[in-house]
Amino acid sequence: MVTSITSDAVRERCAHCPGRSHSICNVIDDDELPILVAESARVQVAKGRAFIEEGTPAHEFYVLTEGRVKLFNLLPDGRRQIAGFAECGDFLGLAAVDSYAFSAEAICDVTLCRFSHSGIDRLTQRFPHLEHRLRDEASRELTIMQRRLVLLGRKTARERLATFLIEQSLPPCCAAPDLLEKEEKPIKIKLLMSRTDIADYLGMTIETVSRTLGVFKKEKLITVQGVTAVTLLAPHRLRAIAEGNG
Amino acid sequence: MVTSITSDAVRERCAHCPGRSHSICNVIDDDELPILVAESARVQVAKGRAFIEEGTPAHEFYVLTEGRVKLFNLLPDGRRQIAGFAECGDFLGLAAVDSYAFSAEAICDVTLCRFSHSGIDRLTQRFPHLEHRLRDEASRELTIMQRRLVLLGRKTARERLATFLIEQSLPPCCAAPDLLEKEEKPIKIKLLMSRTDIADYLGMTIETVSRTLGVFKKEKLITVQGVTAVTLLAPHRLRAIAEGNG
DNA sequence: CGTATTGTTGACTACCGTCAAGCCCAGTGG
DNA sequence: CCACTGGGCTTGACGGTAGTCAACAATACG
Numbered sequence: 131m132v133t134s135i136t137s138d139a140v141r142e143r144c145a146h147c148p149g150r151s152h153s154i155c156n157v158i159d160d161d162e163l164p165i166l167v168a169e170s171a172r173v174q175v176a177k178g179r180a181f182i183e184e185g186t187p188a189h190e191f192y193v194l195t196e197g198r199v200k201l202f203n204l205l206p207d208g209r210r211q212i213a214g215f216a217e218c219g220d221f222l223g224l225a226a227v228d229s230y231a232f233s234a235e236a237i238c239d240v241t242l243c244r245f246s247h248s249g250i251d252r253l254t255q256r257f258p259h260l261e262h263r264l265r266d267e268a269s270r271e272l273t274i275m276q277r278r279l280v281l282l283g284r285k286t287a288r289e290r291l292a293t294f295l296i297e298q299s300l301p302p303c304c305a306a307p308d309l310l311e312k313e314e315k316p317i318k319i320k321l322l323m324s325r326t327d328i329a330d331y332l333g334m335t336i337e338t339v340s341r342t343l344g345v346f347k348k349e350k351l352i353t354v355q356g357v358t359a360v361t362l363l364a365p366h367r368l369r370a371i372a373e374g375n376g
Numbered sequence: 377m378v379t380s381i382t383s384d385a386v387r388e389r390c391a392h393c394p395g396r397s398h399s400i401c402n403v404i405d406d407d408e409l410p411i412l413v414a415e416s417a418r419v420q421v422a423k424g425r426a427f428i429e430e431g432t433p434a435h436e437f438y439v440l441t442e443g444r445v446k447l448f449n450l451l452p453d454g455r456r457q458i459a460g461f462a463e464c465g466d467f468l469g470l471a472a473v474d475s476y477a478f479s480a481e482a483i484c485d486v487t488l489c490r491f492s493h494s495g496i497d498r499l500t501q502r503f504p505h506l507e508h509r510l511r512d513e514a515s516r517e518l519t520i521m522q523r524r525l526v527l528l529g530r531k532t533a534r535e536r537l538a539t540f541l542i543e544q545s546l547p548p549c550c551a552a553p554d555l556l557e558k559e560e561k562p563i564k565i566k567l568l569m570s571r572t573d574i575a576d577y578l579g580m581t582i583e584t585v586s587r588t589l590g591v592f593k594k595e596k597l598i599t600v601q602g603v604t605a606v607t608l609l610a611p612h613r614l615r616a617i618a619e620g621n622g
Numbered sequence: 623c624g625t626a627t628t629g630t631t632g633a634c635t636a637c638c639g640t641c642a643a644g645c646c647c648a649g650t651g652g
Numbered sequence: 653c654c655a656c657t658g659g660g661c662t663t664g665a666c667g668g669t670a671g672t673c674a675a676c677a678a679t680a681c682g
Contacts, residue, residue: 203526205620211529213522225518232522254508261507262500268514272471275521276459276478280449282528283457283579287638325661333529335639340662357647357661374451533670571629584670586630603629603679623682630677637671645662652655 157259165256169249175236182234188226191250194218197240198322201232202330212331214274215323224268237323282333285374290332291342292371295319295352299362317362404503411502415495421482428480434472437496440464443486444568447478448576458577460520461569470514483569528579531620536578537588538617541565541598545608563608 158166173192175181182192184203199216213232216222222242225231245253254261281290299317321328325336332339343360346352351368353361362368370376404412419438421427428438430449445462459478462468468488471477491499500507527536545563567574571582578585589606592598597614599607608614616622 203522205526205530207620209530209620211526213525224515225522227512227515227519231519258504258507261504261511265507265511265514266473268511268518269470269473272514272517272521273473273477275518275525276449276471279459279521279524279528280451280457282525284451284455336661337640337663338638341638344662374453374455581671582629583631583672587670590630625681627680628678630675632675633673635670635672637669638667639669640667641665643662643664646660648657648659650655650657652653 157263158257162257166253169245169253171244173242173244175240175242177236177238177240180233180235181242182222182230182232184231184233185229188223188228188230189247190223191226191245191247192222193243193245194220194222195241195243198237199234199240200237200323200327201234203232210330211333212327213278215331221264221267224264224271287332287334287338287342288345288376289371289374290334291339291346292368292376294328294332295346295360295362296365296369296372299365314364314366317365319360319362321358321360404506408503412499415491415499417490419488419490421486421488423482423484423486426479426481427488428468428476428478430477430479431475434469434474434476435493436469437472437491437493438468439489439491440466440468441487441489444483445480445486446483446569446573447480449478456576457579458573459524461577467510467513470510470517533578533580533584533588534591534622535617535620536580537585537592538614538622540574540578541592541606541608542611542615542618545611560610560612563611565606565608567604567606 172195173181175197194216196218198218199220199222200212201214201216201222202210202212204210213225215237216234222234223230250260254264281293285293298319298321323331325339329336329339343352343354346368347354351362351364351371353363355361367376419427421443440462442464444464445466445468446458447460447462447468448456448458450456461483462480468480469476496506500510527539531539544565544567569577571585575582575585589598589600592614593600597608597610597617599609601607613622
């Protein structure tokens with residue numbers, strides 16, 4: 131399950147954001163990659179397996195190099211809140227001081243790059259830029275969280291789902307949801323998750339998710355192809371709904 | 377309004393957490409404090425004034441040295457979600473990449489220590505520890521955010537308010553709400569905010585806050601002295617409710 | 623002491639959650 | 653090839669939680 135990582139595996143870059151990489155390696159020169167490689171291990175996790183459990187002591191830190199992961203918290207009676215989905219290049223374990231603040235589960239087969247905290251410390255000493263990089267990443271996470279608080283605390287089901295659809299239509303690394311503002315052609319998106327996951331992400335029930343999609347369909351805001359494909363017919367209207375003017 | 381900061385002003389420490397300081401200065405030796413002072417400015421903000429506005433370009437960074445601040449987001453129609461309250465020693469501006477992700481308003485008269493981003497960069501170059509400190513702070517923020525997502529996404533009004541009361545009964549810097557677990561004497565707390573703020577913090581309405589407090593009173597879980605003082609009669613039961621077993 | 627603001631309480635309503643039945647589709651085996 | 657099965661999704665009926673609107677009480681403030 132754990133083998134030495136190849137240089138390539140830590141050099142993932144985000145195709146959607148030219149010039150910007152989410153991986154840890156963009157602060158490390160190519161000829162120093164072996165140092166990075168020496169501090170990390172490659173980990174593979176099978177679809178559906180949880181590999182981080184909320185509350186357990188946090189000694190490690192991950193970079194996702196392949197696949198998708200969901201991060202969530204549970205209440206004792208099973209209620210679940212999904213905090214977010216991690217993609218290729220994302221960091222896992224920033225929200226951990228002594229113990230992990232979340233659980234993580236592989237949505238599909240997943241490859242990770244694992245670093246011990248002490249390994250990260252050695253790397254940050256060697257590459258001071260890395261520390262800045264990690265703070266930067268944490269800041270970006272925090273801004274995303276802020277918007278999620280508004281969504282969960284103050285938006286209606288309709289607004290939540292509209293927000294979700296718009297969010298899904300943007301490239302994964304665009305924190306600001308107003309990039310494609312003027313783009314008004316229909317946008318086809320793939321929902322990479324089940325209704326249950328959508329519901330737990332938006333703080334709703336699967337029934338309400340389903341019903342609200344139904345309403346959007348009736349209002350000709352979207353069309354649905356099968357279960358996972360959705361076309362946004364009127365992105366501008368959805369965006370308005372998402373922001374509370376619906 | 378802006379004067380040069382005194383050394384004392386940046387040396388706030390958290391009385392509740394011996395050995396731990398939330399201020400920026402605990403990574404800087406006393407004899408190097410002048411360097412810190414040179415990079416910062418003292419700012420005073422009057423009660424009720426907003427001094428950071430969501431979406432404006434973020435060029436600065438603050439440490440709160442006196443008073444209390446609320447951080448929030450607004451929807452266009454006025455719905456408000458309070459993300460949190462900052463206390464003495466807290467950092468403001470971590471959740472900002474290019475522009476601020478939140479607005480900030482002084483709850484009472486407030487004193488801040490202001491750093492330009494470029495000033496912070498100079499400081500982090502001089503004191504590499506500071507960068508780690510900032511990341512650490514961002515991580516702590518993130519873990520707090522995780523719990524807030526569960527609260528807003530999955531908890532009932534009753535559970536939210538119980539969580540809030542327990543939270544208020546803990547020293548401000550205790551991220552883990554299970555420290556005083558065994559402490560079962562009544563706990564007297566001061567609510568340092570209006571019902572409106574509580575409601576906007578918990579994603580509810582003031583009426584529901586008021587009613588739910590009424591229910592807690594009837595169930596002899598709390599007593600209320602005036603409007604701002606509450607005594608938790610059965611902290612363990614409240615804690616159970618807060619976690620979803622109530 | 624009167625006015626304004628903030629908090630409480632009540633009646634009503636609506637949104638969304640719960641429960642239950644039925645549908646769709648993929649995978650399996652006859 | 654088709655029936656069968658099971659899981660995920662949709663739809664409907666119903667009810668409860670919490671929001672809205674409004675009146676009143678309490679507290680703060682000049």
